[in-house]
Amino acid sequence: MLPATAPAFSPSALLLYCRPGFERECGQEITAACTGLSVAGAVRGKAGAGYVEFVPNDAGAGAKLRAGLRFEYLVFARQLIFAAPWIVDLPAADRVGALLPAIAAFGTAFGAVWLETADTNEAKELGAFCRKFAPPLEHALKAASLLREGEIGLPQLHLFFIGSSTVCAGVSDPGNSSPWPMGVPRLSLPPHAPSRSTQKLAEALHLWLPPAEDRRLLREGATAVDLGAAPGGWTWQLVRRGVRVTAVDNGPLAAQLLVTGLVEHVRADGFRYRPRRPVDWMVCDMVEQPIRVAELVADWFAGGWCTHSIFNLKLPMKKRYEELERCRGAMRERWRAAGVTCTLRFKHLYHDREEVTGYAHRTDDPRKKRHRTSDQALHSK
């Protein structure tokens, strides 16, 4: 089925999934990222649709975007797909037959095929259609040598349906995309966790720490402070890994945490609390103005009180993208002034609602008091 001399696929657009209601931010962000690669274009998106498209003005710019965009730097996108033009008239009698030539035109085999929809209530019915349609399609793709499941390094094929006859086909690249269908991680809620918030920290750790790093950095003997800890879902994630936690909150903590012997409950203001000695981790889920939390986190690194942090920024209803950039800028500026070097990432996690989660870690040696002017790592976003 694959033509012997298939031309390299040149995407005509980017397709990005996002949480419904965050299309504007997703569009602002991808526009900025493409501008950074000197590619201008237009965002197409509808409020509440759960996805946006970015169409470059220069039809030949798709390959440049595929080479230059990094999914890990995108905050609001759940998935980054390099897309072919929409197919709007799939015949109900033979959808597979109609799709195969379009899929072969990508000029590659795929390691996986995902039939996807937007993460909206309206699209739920289509999910059933996708589940039914997947087996015959996979069968046909395998027969045509277009699907070689599990083969390392092959791109994923996405078929994004907005109706049973309207689909956008595209590819995502392993290592530069979400590894989850629809960009939605499947993490089950641990039955004994004190709160649903525990899912946010679980997802953040899963996203930013590969398993070996998780074991190395969050282990018996590691120390953490949890600001705004009650009732204790984030503390619970740390304690189950053997980490000793100081849980700061005026509210009550779940009793199951206190009996572990690993948790000290401090009733104090999280903005004023300082550790007696530096800790490995500071996590923070206080509901407060995002800039206050961002400055607090920046202070913890500048003061040498922690080397890793995961924290939540509750975003305002309006200008969410701008507010996030303001917070990012304030943190970088604080670190530049203090001469510390940190990397900083943000993600609008699946378990986040009107908020984003940040991960910062110090990349210079906090034991050495160095006053560097270079903030090379900060510039890496």
Ligand SMILES: C[S@@+](CC[C@H](N)C(=O)[O-])C[C@H]1O[C@@H](n2cnc3c(N)ncnc32)[C@H](O)[C@@H]1O
């Ligand atoms: C969203 S809840 C945290 C949930 C927690 N991460 C969990 O998983 O169970 C926010 C918490 O922040 C606490 N909080 C808000 N402002 C605070 C402050 N200035 N100092 C300490 N705690 C604060 C509240 O009391 C509340 O318990």
